[in-house]
Amino acid sequence: MKKIMNSPDTLVAEALEGLVISFPQYLKQVPGTHVLTRATPKPAGRVGLVSGGGSGHEPAHAGYVGYGMLDAAVAGEVFTSPTPDQVLEGIRVADHGAGVLLVVKNYTGDVMNFDIARELAEAEGIKVATVVVNDDVAVENSSFTTGRRGIAGTIFVHKIAGALAEQGASLEEVEAVANRVIAHVRSMGFALEPCTVPQAGQPTFTLADDEIEMGIGIHGEPGIERQKLRSAHELAQSLLEKIAMDLPLKAGDHLACMVNGMGATPLLELAALAREVSLWSKSHDMPLDVVWTGEFMTSLEMAGASLTLLPLDDTLRTLLAAPCDTPQLRQGVHHD
Amino acid sequence: MKKIMNSPDTLVAEALEGLVISFPQYLKQVPGTHVLTRATPKPAGRVGLVSGGGSGHEPAHAGYVGYGMLDAAVAGEVFTSPTPDQVLEGIRVADHGAGVLLVVKNYTGDVMNFDIARELAEAEGIKVATVVVNDDVAVENSSFTTGRRGIAGTIFVHKIAGALAEQGASLEEVEAVANRVIAHVRSMGFALEPCTVPQAGQPTFTLADDEIEMGIGIHGEPGIERQKLRSAHELAQSLLEKIAMDLPLKAGDHLACMVNGMGATPLLELAALAREVSLWSKSHDMPLDVVWTGEFMTSLEMAGASLTLLPLDDTLRTLLAAPCDTPQLRQGVHHD
Amino acid sequence: MTNTQFQQLWVCFGQAVSKHKDELNQLDAAIGDADHGTNLDRGLQQVLEKMQAASPATLQATCKLVAMTLLSTVGGASGALWGSGLLAAAKVFPDTDTCDDKTLTQAIQAFVDSIEQRGKAVVGDKTMLDVFVPALSSLAQDAEPITVVVPEIAAHAKEWAEATASLQAKKGRAAYLGPRSVGHIDPGATSSALWWQCLGRIIGGSV
Amino acid sequence: MTNTQFQQLWVCFGQAVSKHKDELNQLDAAIGDADHGTNLDRGLQQVLEKMQAASPATLQATCKLVAMTLLSTVGGASGALWGSGLLAAAKVFPDTDTCDDKTLTQAIQAFVDSIEQRGKAVVGDKTMLDVFVPALSSLAQDAEPITVVVPEIAAHAKEWAEATASLQAKKGRAAYLGPRSVGHIDPGATSSALWWQCLGRIIGGSV
Ligand SMILES: Nc1ncnc2c1ncn2[C@@H]1O[C@H](COP(=O)(O)OP(=O)(O)O)[C@@H](O)[C@H]1O
Ligand SMILES: Nc1ncnc2c1ncn2[C@@H]1O[C@H](COP(=O)(O)OP(=O)(O)O)[C@@H](O)[C@H]1O
Ligand SMILES: [Mg+2]
Ligand SMILES: [Mg+2]
Ligand SMILES: [Mg+2]
Ligand SMILES: [Mg+2]
Incomplete structure (x- = not known):
């Protein structure tokens, strides 16, 4: 470690x-x-x-x-x-x-x-x-x-x-x-690499070079299923379909989305994943009003990501857009 | 990969x-x-x-x-x-x-x-x-x-x-x-783990379980020296001493500091490192006016960090504190 | 049971968890988050320190001190369960140096009841209850004196813990694994078995 | 040299870099950032496509097309150097189908001069110049016809590239490694040797 x-x-x-x-x-x-x-x-x-x-x-x-x-x-x-x-x-x-x-x-x-x-x-x-x-x-x-x-x-x-x-x-x-x-609000995530709890000293699981853990939580625990690594497109697809079916979502729903890195995933990859969410939402006729891309809820240095969708009504949209001023999230900068 | x-x-x-x-x-x-x-x-x-x-x-x-x-x-x-x-x-x-x-x-x-x-x-x-x-x-x-x-x-x-x-x-x-x-402005960084350039597919170097690369750049390249892993305290010490000697810094200098993660290092560890910078600055009588802790300039999913110091005069302090509104850095949120 | 015996129980349990810390973490890594040994160990080391410093003079005082210490140092599911369970038990223990067998059984009953209430788990959910519930029912039903029964229970405790391997977890973190939780022993059941082994040794007089 | 030969040179170089792409990346991984093969390959594949599409009719037009394509697709140090070097060479090449040996030498001289100016490196700094400079001086000094000289240079090019292993890098990314750069062959020198090998085959008539 x-x-x-x-x-x-x-x-x-x-x-x-x-x-x-x-x-x-x-x-x-x-x-x-x-x-x-x-x-x-x-x-x-x-x-x-x-x-x-x-x-x-x-x-x-x-x-x-x-x-x-x-x-x-x-x-x-x-x-x-x-x-x-x-x-x-x-x-x-x-x-x-x-x-x-x-x-x-x-x-x-x-x-x-x-x-x-x-x-x-x-x-x-x-x-x-x-x-x-x-x-x-x-x-x-x-x-x-x-x-x-x-x-x-x-x-x-x-x-x-x-x-x-x-x-x-x-x-x-x-x-x-x-x-x-x-x-x-609905989410689902996957891991490309595990993390190591400092007190334990060993990775929480091990994966082969072409394997991912699908359906992970945020405590380094294994997911619900071990799967083969797939393209960003296919990964986004399977997470979003699962979320959409669960809610369920329908054409015309306006969405907020969070593309969340688990800790070790570069913003480069998260941004590529955000693009897949956008393509998916377009093809399903669900306008993506808000996209948050970055690290919001991590699992130490785990590699992987989670996607979160929240269908928005006017109240939720307004409150989501309201100013905030915290170490991680700041909205409503005043200038000129 | x-x-x-x-x-x-x-x-x-x-x-x-x-x-x-x-x-x-x-x-x-x-x-x-x-x-x-x-x-x-x-x-x-x-x-x-x-x-x-x-x-x-x-x-x-x-x-x-x-x-x-x-x-x-x-x-x-x-x-x-x-x-x-x-x-x-x-x-x-x-x-x-x-x-x-x-x-x-x-x-x-x-x-x-x-x-x-x-x-x-x-x-x-x-x-x-x-x-x-x-x-x-x-x-x-x-x-x-x-x-x-x-x-x-x-x-x-x-x-x-x-x-x-x-x-x-x-x-x-x-x-x-x-x-x-x-x-x-002066900086220095180290890597706990390498990164993998997508086009190359292989990690840029390999390290044993107790090794770090000291003096890395931001392109996954090896550093100037391979060393043994040390405590956060000792790591901060050696980076800061090197920076301070180079400038050189003197007691009474006011500083801005950036504690920068290389990509895979959890904020938990970066924050622990920020604390070491603060202890060091106190013991050297150099007030730390500004601390930025997070990922600012990464090297894909490399694990590690860099420290940056900038001695501040009034002009630099004022400009550093001025409002900004960008995807990554936002200052000057207006509310109530 | 005397207050001294009760305190010895916690010393024994603290040492056992410390010795098996990595094993408990590894069990938790397989179906949880790899911290069960660390959590309990952190709390129990504090218990031993505080018990030494405060030397509580009655069973109730000891039980309360252990409860409050675990509650404020363990964290996680086991911290809440052990802590609130022992708080309930402390209400049963007398504010004296000794209690009879029936009171001890009632205190353990209160402990288990509280855990069932707080955690909403039942036997078979692959938790610490899969050791505590059969242990308690042996204790409550058996006509023999506890110096005989408890060592017998202690001898079975490890089996009960190991039998959780075949269960699918329904409560706690391991439940998220669904069918994948089958085949792994529950860490909380394992540490509970250590507790019963200590009680067995102390009441059986082998410590 | 004819325009056709010059175009064959780039086809050959493109194929050679494509074949050695991983090797060039690995050399770059050791003392740089693991992208030299990828960079040149990306640019040269574009060159081959554009050359086929545009079929530039003169040496100058071909050289300019190659230069502009590399400049806008390779990136990194090698993109700037190959691109601006070839832009300088294009000014020397005539706007006709053929040039004599002296003009070819002058074009290569312009290429090397431009690279020296842009990159401020000299021979011995562990760069592509450690192949291009000795190659150029053989070409300029030798009295024999280039059909003889260039294949001789081509035969030496790999040695010159390999000889960079003993040098400490003074320019480019490898310089940051200081003494640790010693013992590794420079990737840019290696790809430059491939270029000369292609030129050797084409001018020697073995393609
Ligand atoms: N609802 C519950 N009821 C009874 N015991 C539980 C419950 N949830 C978890 N446990 C026990 O707690 C153990 C895990 O403890 P620990 O690892 O310390 O906490 P956490 O799961 O918060 O990391 C499990 O192995 C199980 O025996
Ligand atoms: N200043 C320079 N002058 C000449 N050649 C250079 C110079 N800097 C770098 N090079 C050459 O460029 C090669 C590296 O190219 P490449 O990996 O494509 O670019 P980068 O270093 O930007 O990643 C080096 O191996 C070296 O031969
Ligand atoms: Mg746990
Ligand atoms: Mg836990
Ligand atoms: Mg390179
Ligand atoms: Mg590069």
Whole structure:
């Protein structure tokens, strides 16, 4: 294992410090915690947004702390859900009197730890609502199982719910719009190469030179199926068909798309993949109103990508386009 | 070789299309060329900035096309300087009557191809100035050799010269400030893992599990020396000492720093490295006014990082902080 | 069980997890995210330190300290489950130095109930419950004293853990693999077996 | 030399580079960026297509077409050097079907001069000049007819290219490696040797 670090045990703590050093205008650390919050807190009376999870998904989630998105991000160890006491710290700092929305990705660990934290916060008199993102169509949805995973689509939830919270909406309204995004956002990803959890030291799986893992999550875990490497065109095709059938989409739907790199995939390749999404959307008569291409929700240095689609109505489109100012996402630059 | 692409021969062209699809509010393609230019051109009478080089360094250079930075980016094949006719197209579209500054990284191919283009543009009556960035302290500077390479420090040149150009300065003034940055900006990088040029199909070198290449460029080439992997602390130390001695820096100097990922290095590790830079600057009494952490100038999916330091005076600090609005860098978001 | 025995249990478990850390990570790598050994080990080392520093004097105090420490240091699914399970158990343990066998069984029952409630898994879902549930039912049903029963359970625990290999995971991270989860032993069941082996040794008197 | 021969030269060179493309890339991988074969091949395939489509009728027209095509398709150091070198040579070639030996030598001289000017390298810097300069001086100094001299040069060209292995690069990308560039053959010198081998075959009449 080769990593730029001092030790696996200190990596997360050092990286959180490093994020604050890199983005001091956006982030500050709640002392003694793994919680990063806004350098300039939101005004009183507005709903706070807290997200988080294991580390190793950077820029998620600290990269989305700032105006128009999150109020606090809670970081666990690499790929390990944060503990309830840390989440509670995040809730406390994000509460400005109007309650706090927890945006949780659907993993057993995250769901349970955030749940315990919510119970603790409610015992302190803080109003808390939770939404659970489960956008990964690779995993079958069934009431007998854990359900779908939450992956890159989570960032659309941050953006849209964050924009509404910034406008002064109530906790119920912010929760409702978050759930509306969750109801419609769908993603699926694949890996060309695995990643190595610093604490484990070994790649999470190994692939032959012509193999990919299809339907991966964001924790280095194997996907639902091992397949042969195919062209960008065919990869886009199979992900998009699966997503479209699941929703289902129909001609005329307006879409937002996220072309998300898993960590080691060059923007050159992500851009080529974005072109395939555009060709697909044209041939299916589904206008692509918004395309986000880059690294939004990574899995350490995994090579691969995920595609996310979100059908847009006017409300969602407006909130998605609203200004935001965070380490990773900035919209609405004012000049001349 | 595993890449998300249709074919090595079409990758660059498809990626350029994909970049325009991903950032339509920023970029448009000059038809029939590998030149991306601003979706909304600069007003007449302002100096234009053109940069470019081989592809594979994304977000460089198209990611910096937009308000406050470049007017056009010219893309060659992967790691291959663009041809003079393409550069000429970039110059033509960037000229708004006040001349064009070419920001060239010091590689024989880039220097010569941009030179030929400049001669062609001048023959058409366009005023052109060229600055050559050579910030890489790994390579010894000597008049008998090619001189130093241009690497990540180039982005500080784009930012600062771009800001001045936006204010309406003359070509001579923009050229002068670019040269002032070049005179003071210094970088050095290392690789933990090589990258694979799509057209070649094989990694550019191989490293044992405890080896790194120290003093790499940005084209997958081996560095100046093979060394053992060391801690983030020691790596930062050796790069910064080399840079500081070269400049030289002294206590009290205010610095801007860029912690640049080579492509496959997670932000988690880059942030840990940024923390080391901060500790170093504190112990040397050199205030770190600006830290940029992320991927600015990559080498496909190479793992590793480079550090760049730029001592700041008031002019450089102000121009570095000026608003910009490009696919990759956005400053000055307006809200509430 | 005495408070000293209960504390010995955690020392033993801490050492066992530390020794099998890589193995637990590898089991988790196959069907999860390769951190189960690291997670538990991180928490248990903290437990040992805090137990030494605070020397809690009663079963309830010890159980609470272990619970809170695991809850705030393990993270992941196992942190939430062990932590909230032990918090529930602490409510059953008396605030004294010793408890009788029935109370111990009730405490373990509370632990398992809480885990079932929090995690919504049942036996056969390929989780730690596939060790804890059969263990608990042996304990509850058997008429013999626990000094006999618990070592017997301990002797079976590894088999129960290994039997998860044939199951398809329904809960937790491994569930995302669907049929691909079959053929791998569940890491949480494996660490749970280590816990029962420790309890067996301590109650059987072999530590 | 006739226009037909000159065009055959580029067909031969295009085929040779295509055949040795991977080898040239590998040489470039060792001390550069692994694209020399790909670069030249991309340009020369275009040259062959355009030459067939346009059938330029004179030496000058052919040379200009080759120059402009390489300049606009090769990129990198070799694109600029071959392109501007051939543009200079085109000014020497007559706008007719044939030229005498002296003119051919002068054209190659103009090519080399232009490359020296554009790239600021000299013999010994481990570049394509380490083949072109000794080749040119043999051509210029030798009293025998070029049908004899050029095949002799062609026979030596590979040696000159291989001799670059012992040099430390002073120009081009390989210079950044400093002493580590020693021990590797220069890719540009190697492709230049292919060019001379083609010229040798064509002028010697073996094509
Ligand atoms: N819903 C659940 N109920 C009971 N046990 C569970 C549940 N989900 C996961 N587990 C247990 O937790 C173990 C994984 O723990 P760990 O790797 O530490 O957490 P994570 O999955 O968050 O990385 C699994 O092997 C399984 O035994
Ligand atoms: N300044 C120079 N003068 C002459 N030849 C040069 C010079 N720089 C590079 N070369 C030649 O160019 C070759 C490299 O070509 P190529 O790989 O196509 O370009 P790049 O180095 O831009 O990738 C080198 O092997 C060398 O022979
Ligand atoms: Mg985990
Ligand atoms: Mg090149
Ligand atoms: Mg795990
Ligand atoms: Mg090359």
